[in-house]
Amino acid sequence: MAADVGIVILYILVLVGMGLFGGRAVKGAEDFAAADKKYGAPVIFASLAASYVGGGFSVGNAAEAFERGVGMTAALLGFGAVTVLIGKYVAPGVRRFAGVSSTGGIAAAAYGKGAGVLVGACGFLCCAGVVGAQMEGMGVTLHTLLGVSPTAGVLIGCGVVLIYSTVGGMGAVIAADMVQFFLLALGMPLLLFAALRRAGGIGAVLAATPPAFFNPVNGRSGAAFLSLFLTMALGEALVPPYTQRLLIGKDLRAASRGTVAAGLFSVPFFVITGLIGLAARALSVTDNAADAMPQLILTVLPVGVRGLVMAAMVSILLSAADGFLNGAAVSLVQDVIAPLCPSLSDKRRLLLLRAVNLLTGGAAVAAALLLPDVLGILTAAYACWSPLTVVPLAAALLGVRANGRTFFAAVFAGGAAALLWRALGSPLSVTGATVGTLANFLVFSLGARRCRKRRQELRLRAK
Numbered sequence: 001m002a003a004d005v006g007i008v009i010l011y012i013l014v015l016v017g018m019g020l021f022g023g024r025a026v027k028g029a030e031d032f033a034a035a036d037k038k039y040g041a042p043v044i045f046a047s048l049a050a051s052y053v054g055g056g057f058s059v060g061n062a063a064e065a066f067e068r069g070v071g072m073t074a075a076l077l078g079f080g081a082v083t084v085l086i087g088k089y090v091a092p093g094v095r096r097f098a099g100v101s102s103t104g105g106i107a108a109a110a111y112g113k114g115a116g117v118l119v120g121a122c123g124f125l126c127c128a129g130v131v132g133a134q135m136e137g138m139g140v141t142l143h144t145l146l147g148v149s150p151t152a153g154v155l156i157g158c159g160v161v162l163i164y165s166t167v168g169g170m171g172a173v174i175a176a177d178m179v180q181f182f183l184l185a186l187g188m189p190l191l192l193f194a195a196l197r198r199a200g201g202i203g204a205v206l207a208a209t210p211p212a213f214f215n216p217v218n219g220r221s222g223a224a225f226l227s228l229f230l231t232m233a234l235g236e237a238l239v240p241p242y243t244q245r246l247l248i249g250k251d252l253r254a255a256s257r258g259t260v261a262a263g264l265f266s267v268p269f270f271v272i273t274g275l276i277g278l279a280a281r282a283l284s285v286t287d288n289a290a291d292a293m294p295q296l297i298l299t300v301l302p303v304g305v306r307g308l309v310m311a312a313m314v315s316i317l318l319s320a321a322d323g324f325l326n327g328a329a330v331s332l333v334q335d336v337i338a339p340l341c342p343s344l345s346d347k348r349r350l351l352l353l354r355a356v357n358l359l360t361g362g363a364a365v366a367a368a369l370l371l372p373d374v375l376g377i378l379t380a381a382y383a384c385w386s387p388l389t390v391v392p393l394a395a396a397l398l399g400v401r402a403n404g405r406t407f408f409a410a411v412f413a414g415g416a417a418a419l420l421w422r423a424l425g426s427p428l429s430v431t432g433a434t435v436g437t438l439a440n441f442l443v444f445s446l447g448a449r450r451c452r453k454r455r456q457e458l459r460l461r462a463k
Helices: 002-025 029-034 041-052 059-068 071-097 103-111 113-146 150-199 202-207 222-234 240-247 252-282 289-300 305-340 346-370 374-383 390-398 404-423 432-462
Strands: none
Touching: 002 113, 002 150, 002 305, 029 150, 029 305, 029 346, 041 071, 041 150, 041 240, 041 252, 041 305, 059 071, 059 113, 059 252, 059 289, 059 305, 071 103, 071 222, 071 240, 071 252, 071 390, 103 113, 103 240, 103 305, 103 390, 103 404, 113 150, 113 240, 113 289, 113 305, 113 346, 113 374, 113 390, 113 404, 150 202, 150 252, 150 289, 150 305, 150 346, 202 252, 222 432, 240 252, 240 305, 252 289, 289 305, 305 346, 374 432, 390 404, 390 432, 404 432
């Protein structure tokens, strides 16, 4: 076991060293937010894939499969499908926003300064919530793997990611993502292979699984499953870290191809992590669903390989946390503070970016300790994003023209509908985020249609 712990410690030291080394290239706010904007499709693919494969989409997916079956895995396929669609149809729209490096910048260019500030605020809240979810997962993981207390695990994980993301900014995050992607892409299939071998093959695992577990709707109504599917599909759509990956590509082709590849990669990855949960159940490695994946690592892997896969689990959590930490800092400073304080110097912006990065990490630790539920924290984070911003941002990137009034009307409708639905007790087990996103879409569509008719009328009068 000491050798395995040594591998994890060495990996952590490598990440910290990369951050400190990469920090030398960060001279201003733009370096922190977008690095050099010269990344090709392979880098965007690996970085994006590493960023979205977080605690909820891996450890959480395995836990859900362990406890309830394939429902969460099936719902997560919606995320992969939407990511592919974004890469194919939405990503090319970044050509309309040359020089922009954030979601708030896109909204400001499309709908006005106020819209940019609001999207920045929503992006900050969403990103901070996602970081909290990863830190909670880190606490559980390190507690099981290394024997430290959950609180110590949260503090260790947050401390590591804060060092390299605060010092090195986006450049360090991208570099770390390359290493993390390699480890998770290798480690998770290794774990599944070892688990299936111990269990007697895939047939033995499936035979030990209750028949109801193969029904995606198991324990839910059809409406509740559809809501879960849409929440997974749209909850992180165009969130700041993912949109930043579109904006730092060296060209449109790189951004589009990298995003499509990341969406396609998610499908086998989600299936693998779901099967890991079923294998952990078949082998009875634990009675606690949240411990399914880490306990399986300790049970089925030999020394050395176990250390590699332990590092892969740490990678899964850090890779999501670092990108969302950077996204939170960029959203608050570049999209909210800077537009409201235009005289702010570049040096002070960089200082603020690093300060917000640190403070967000501290807030994430508090959330992880006070709200010990990865998927619950993620759902709360999604509620700050998808009902308010996804539709207007996607419309802007698709070239749909609308004015600021339409933007704010759609945001108000989405937020009000989400809150009202939740106040009513989420009828039919449909989430407020789902209802809010639909309301946002309807109001924005009507507003955009009115704007189009108005432009046509003006052109006719001009003739």
